Amino acid sequence: MTDAIEPRILIVDDARDIREPLGQYLRRSGFRIRLAADAAEARRAVEDEPVHLAILDVMMPGEDGLSLCRDLVRNRRLPVILLTARAAQEDRVEGLDLGADDYVTKPFDPRELLARIHAVLRRVPPERPAPPQSRRRFAGLVHDPGRAAVTLPSGQEVALTSGENRLLALLLDHPGQVLSRMRLLDLLSGREARAYDRAVDNTVSRLRHKIEPDPRAPRLIVTEWGGGYRLAADVEPPA
Incomplete structure (x- = not known):
């Protein structure tokens, strides 16, 4: 982190x-604070100066907090805490x-949010590890992490x-290795493992629908009951 004494926090x-009382x-x-009323203003803020953590309201007019979260995490690798009035677990997941x-x-309670801010800043490294940028082939598919895409055997890109x-x-x-839900969650997000393992299950389900010939009988991402998930394929660089 470029300034460990006074991290800069963006509140959107x-x-x-x-917004203002929280700031x-x-x-x-x-903390040093930058305030923004919408996603466009938030993007200008992160262009202007380094930000160490963003606090995003989910329900905003125009572009919502989830869309902004996706952009800040993918393109800025910025730690994010969401503020949500939604109680449904699906929205949190x-x-x-x-x-x-x-x-x-x-x-x-602002004190609870403050504790969560400190926890995130302690456990998130200055730069999140990015997926490897080289393409890899497995079971006739090619994963291009830099483009966030998979090319299917048919040639279709997903x-x-x-x-x-x-x-x-x-x-x-980790081809052939069983990775538990908690280990996957920890590796995926860098946060302490807590009761969010359903997030991993939901992501696996969506990924299966994109790459498995029959997602109801998966052969590539195999469930190990009581354990987690395993990639049942050899991995090699594409020809």
């Missing part, structure tokens, strides 16, 4: 009565699958989300 929320509270807690490091449900791209890269790094 269209509600002024949340004041975090300034008093020793979606944010975590996009690469968010944590979430806080509104209304929230786009991957950032979570699917990282998950496939990890499985290709």
